[in-house]
Amino acid sequence: MKTKNSSKKLLVTLSIVLIAVMALLIAGCTNNKKNDETSTTESTPVSTTEQASVIYKGEGEKAFVFIVTDSEGKDTHFMIKTDKETVGEALMELNLISGEEGQYGLYVKTVNGITLDYDKDGKYWAFYEENAYANQGVDQTEITEGGVYTFKAE
8 A cells, every 4th residue: 555655656756857847848948048057068966855956968859857866865857868769878878877788788887976886785776767667778778758767776
């Protein structure tokens, strides 16, 4: 019962975040101004728990939301624009993820500058697509326009 309620709350929260991000995109397109706090191409992350902002990264025709949840539960939100085909290609091009090739594809060890290694610290990066544990790796996941992809420290 608690799992259903938690899932519903998380889904509602992510829906609100997605609506807010889309509203920011629309406002940015009609305004055609770039606010230094919400629009940046620098690689310095801004935690959404500290400031209500979204970091804009990349250029291209496709757009998706990328959320990083660190070991302390703090979220950092990105709006990614790209012409790449997979989420992994887009995030690697923007230096937001890195790892090593394994028998199942890319084993992501570093996300947004934070490295986790299960063999050393018992933590790893879990990849989620639309609030559900992804069925395939980030390097095999095709981008869905407006989709939400998350890496969570677990």
